[in-house]
Amino acid sequence: MSSQSAVDDDPIRKLVLAIGFLAVSASAFVAHTNPATGYELSIYTMTPWAVWAGLLVALSVSLAVAFVPFSRAHRHQWSRSIALVLGGLVMAVFVGLPIVRGYRFYGHYDALTHLGWARGISEGTFLPFELFYPGIHTVTVLINATVGIALSRSMLFVVFFAVLLFCLFVPLCVGVIVRDWNAVAIAAFSAFLLLPITTISMNLSAHAMSQAVLFSSVLLYLFAKYLRTDRDGRSFSAVGVTFALGSAAVVLYHPQLAAHLLVAFVAIGLVQFLARRADHDRAPEHPALYGQVLFLAVVFLVWSSNYGFFAGTAEYFLGSVIEFVLGTGGGAGDTVATQGTSLASIGGSLSGIFFKLFFPSLVFSLLAGGLVFAVAGRLSSQWLDRFRLETTYLAAGLVALGPVFVAYFLASGSKMYFRVFGLMMVFVTVLGAIAIHGLLTLLSARRSGGRGPPVGRPLMAVAVAVLLVLSLLAVFPSPYIYKASPHVSEQELHGYESAFATQQSDLAFIGLRNGPNRYDDAINGNEQRMHAHDGLPPSVIEDGVSNEYEGDRYLALTRSDYEREVIAYQGLRYSERELDRITASPNVNRVQSNGEFTLYYVTSSGESEAA
Structure with missing residues (x-):
């Protein structure tokens, strides 16, 4: 009976997936044949409605095939894998809309300066290593020289590839930790939320820190892989060397992010040290992170020492602390109050903009927090025991970033705390995906005898669909969030x-x-x-x-x-x-x-x- 159901179900899945791929292809075609003819205040309203309809159909198909069982014999691994590819294509078209619709450039303020630095490198006015963070500029010049497209368009591809890396390596990271296909699928759609992108100091335009934070998902994957594969204690394994190279790449992308990651990895190393001192049963299974932390610290110190990073940072924070103690500084609280007044004068509110920008982040933060409390509370669970230590490490890194966030938050006139928040959301995305997988596992275990249609997956698919719509509505600046598109x-x-x-x-x-x-x-x-x-x-x-x-x-x-x-x-x-x-x-x-x-x-x- 089950075998027959599986066979009967196969043509339905193929047909549904075919519709999804046709829908996303049609969306890309319509978007490309309707290029921007001038400045567009909102990419959402100026993109033809047919594009959005096709993307919604394709995304719905992807979610349905990945999570909603078409029969009791829900064993079509190949079709569910193809559904993830379909979801990835939807995200590629969505994030690539400025490219597909022929934008000359996308990004104001820092993005324009980054374009100029890429131009200077391309024209030989200055060398890449004269910049503090030459990562996105050298990649832009490389694309320009290899493909032959304009620098402004090449930089759009740098942003595009950074998002694709994030959407790829978050599920790979979760897959390494949990080793379950369902967890990978959940992590993929969690990554599609693009939680690190807040449009406040973290943007889908050329911005070195934004692309660096998205790239940090690669480092988290290498970290997870390092824990799982280097248990024999070899100092120079392929994974260990790749992890070290990834750390060096982060320094070139943005040393400030490397400093934040260094804080997180030091916290993880401290947890390992304490676990070994306490003779934790599973601690010896994981290789020590000490060497990797030392390597990242050395690369960061060598690179940053040539650019006055330490003196400038120390002066900045010392001045902020003095202003905070004396009550003379205008910290984030004053900025929030000012923004609240401005929003009220144009009919908005802080609560409304918070919902639009941060509701999906809040949901995932609560999920991640629940998982962390379960681990810290030594909750007895066969499911959790498989990766309790990895979850502890990620939680330690996330918690260590908290004081960094607070330090920036108290600094006068700074919005850099949103940069730390963006990195924290990378950790939250991974932990939140694991938490959702745990909830589904718990619901599945409590079904009476395993009979009856599972309701957890369909409900989760609907919830993720709602979060996707809410989140993706706010990743491009538009009047919806009281901003204008940075289309050039x-x-x-x-x-x-x-x-x-x-x-x-x-x-x-x-x-x-x-x-x-x-x-x-x-x-x-x-x-x-x-x-x-x-x-x-x-x-x-x-x-x-x-x-x-x-x-x-x-x-x-x-x-x-x-x-x-x-x-x-x-x-x-x-x-x-x-x-x-x-x-x-x-x-x-x-x-x-x-x-x-x-x-x-x-x-x-x-x-x-x-x-």
Whole structure:
């Protein structure tokens, strides 16, 4: 009976999977044939609805085949594996939408500076090792030289590959620890949530720390593999050497992340030391991490000592501690209060934005916390005993990152605690996936005699589907989370290129917020970040732009500026009326425009009167 059910079920699974693959292929085709023609405030609303429909169908198929039994003989391992491949393709299309839809570049602020550094390396203006973290820039140049696509597009592929690595190595890591296919499947969909990406200091655009945190999943996999395969105590095994090379790669990607990982690995080494001192029964089965921690520390110290990292970091934290003690610093609490006021003024709330950005993270944090408490409480479980020590190690690393998070949180004017939070979410994703597997195992064991249809898997599939939608809705900045897309259109970048190429050498630029500094970095490949161009305060618009400056200036305004301020930020700092007043101001003359970028020449009123 069971065998016959399995045979009958096979054509259904093939048909359902075929529909899923057709849906994701159609989504990619529709997205590619509908490229962006200008700046897009939200990639969600500007991407054709058919793309989202196809991705939802394909993702539903992937979840259903992977977890929902089509019959009592739920033994089609091949089809369930193919379902994970389908889910991976859905994520590839989703994360790769800026590439598929022909974006020239995706990312403002740091991303533009990183593009400029890659340009400087490509043009030979400076060497990769002159940068503190040359990882994403050298990979960008490598893709550019190998494939022959523009640097701006090559950097989009660096971001894309970092996400794929995360989605691949999180389930591989869980598979090594739990050694069960169901756990691998759960971990894959857990990785698809992209919990480290918060759009606050952790982005799906070119950002060295964001890509480094995603890459750290490779290091966690190598760590798990090292624990499982190097039990004979060999010092130079293939896995051990690869683990060491991965640690060195993290230092090149971002030494700050290496410092955070070093804290986590030191905590794990301390747990190993204490376990061995206590003659823990399973402790001798795992190789000591001491050598790996020492190697990472040496590489980190050697690399960082040449860039003033220690002096700068010590000064930063010492100053933050003094400000906190004296009560003069503006820590994260003040920042949160300010953001809350801003959100309230445009109809939002802190609770609402917290739900949009962090609800899936909260759910997985609770799951991971439950698992950690079960391990710490010495809960008797045959299932947990198989990997109790590995779970203890991961929990120790996660807990050790807590004080680092708090230290950044108390620092004045810093959002770097979200960088630590991103790394913590890598640990939480792994632990949360293991916890879900444990819950399903517990539900399966409590079924009466193993009879009747299992309800745990279908319920879990529905829950994961809901979390996926909630999480992926917020990984790209959009007005949904009161942000504007960092899309850089072809016309906008070309406008800045023309403006910088034809500017009078003695005149600086002004613009909204950060001004054109980052675009100067991106186009001219500045080794040092540009700070010559000013932002335009809102009060200047009321008083008259030409009355603010003693000398003449260029004023750069873009369509992205307008849509960000008027639509995404709802006129919080610059209203539509104020922006329109700029063009009507005396002594402000338009000299260049292409529909996405407009350049004005501002003649100083003070200079005119003096003349």
